[in-house]
Amino acid sequence: MSSNNLDTLYRQVIMDHYKNPRNRGVLEDGSHTIDMNNPTCGDRIRLTLKVVDGIVADAKQEGEGCSISMSSASMMTQAIKGKKIEEALKLAQIFSDMMQGKDYDDDDIDLGDIEALQGVCKFPARIKCATLAWKAMEKSLKEEEQQ
Numbered sequence: 001m002s003s004n005n006l007d008t009l010y011r012q013v014i015m016d017h018y019k020n021p022r023n024r025g026v027l028e029d030g031s032h033t034i035d036m037n038n039p040t041c042g043d044r045i046r047l048t049l050k051v052v053d054g055i056v057a058d059a060k061q062e063g064e065g066c067s068i069s070m071s072s073a074s075m076m077t078q079a080i081k082g083k084k085i086e087e088a089l090k091l092a093q094i095f096s097d098m099m100q101g102k103d104y105d106d107d108d109i110d111l112g113d114i115e116a117l118q119g120v121c122k123f124p125a126r127i128k129c130a131t132l133a134w135k136a137m138e139k140s141l142k143e144e145e146q147q
Helices: 003-019 067-080 085-099 112-122 124-146
Strands: 032-038 043-052 055-064
Touching: 003 067, 003 112, 032 124, 043 067, 043 124, 055 067, 055 085, 055 124, 067 085, 067 112, 067 124, 085 112, 085 124, 112 124
Parallel strands: none
Antiparallel strands: 032 043, 043 055
């Protein structure tokens, strides 16, 4: 597939998650709730997680922001559901490496739609948009690990 066709496909995936966000809302029975924002652009997210026996049983997100921020939150909640805390944190590290243009080890993990955000690393001003939800999840789950 040509680079141009791949870029078009990735844009379509991002816009689909933006217009039809997955896991939108708040979990009433969530064990973790975190609010974060990106003061540079105004993106904000509320992430609610339900962690049971070290596994992210459910995840919901709501907020306001650009298409990159909101689609990333949608993709992230899909990716971490059913994962052990360690697996979700590994995904966050892989995503961080991807956003920094670093090589990342995804041999044992299917990134799925998340790969559509690879091109964001070419736009440094947008990296914080893409990583907002991931940083919220990481902060919330690292607090869980420390308890």
